[in-house]
Amino acid sequence: MSNSENDKNDVKTKQPDRSELIIAIIVCIVIFTGTYFLTNYLYFDDQNALINAKKLELAQLKSSVKSLEQIRDNRLQLDKEINQTNEAYKALSPLIPEKKELPQILDRIQRNAIDRALLLNDFSPKNGTNTQGALSEVPIFVEVIGDDQALKLYLSSLNQSERILHINNLKFKRLTDEQNKDKIKAQINLSAFISNIPNNELNKSANTNK
DSSP states (O other): OOHHHHHHHHHHHHHHHHHHHHHHHHHHHHHHHHHHHHHHHHHHHHHHHHHHHHHHHHHHHHHHHHHHHHHHHHHHHHHHHHHHHHHHHHHHGGGSOBGGGHHHHHHHHHHHHHHTTOEEEEEEEOSOOEEETTEEEEEEEEEEEEOHHHHHHHHHHHHTOSSOEEEEEEEEEEOOSSTTTTOEEEEEEEEEEEESSOHHHHHHHHHHTO
16 A cells, blocks of 8 residues: 555544544533523522522511511600609599599489478489499489479589589470469489599509609
8 A cells, every 4th residue: 555545544544533522612611601600500599599589588587677666655655644644543543532532422422402492302323333434424313302492502512513423314394383483493424433543552553664
């Protein structure tokens, strides 16, 4: 075989080797590039997830701080209202008797009618009381008979009582029978108020909240 033929065979042998090398290099580049972009994608995806988690955590923290501030403001307002209520109740406490004073109040209402020469036809404190917080309302029904002037004085004594009495309803009827001629029958629905809190406990509560 001649030298020229041998050279041709060598060229043919080397050409496939170069093609395979080029293909291998391209494959490596593709793999490297894919790995690079995939790594970057996963990295930035993790970073975005971390950023979103931090944003959510920050939003929750802001919401918690806002809630705590609202609770603080509500507590301050509540303390202020409690102090105002205690002061108002303390100012009214001399006018609002304790439960143990109720019999004396009922006796005074009756005695005021008798002292003004009124006929005490009916006097009925109701058994049930309407309790609201620190106060209890005691409904009382009074029916008296007398002349105009005596009735005016009696009603005035109820309004000027040193204890709180509230007249809820009044009904008048002029009598025409011979025995009570020119007299008036008055039906009075009123309420007495008593404290559910002893005065000494009220003072302790007021001093504690100062």
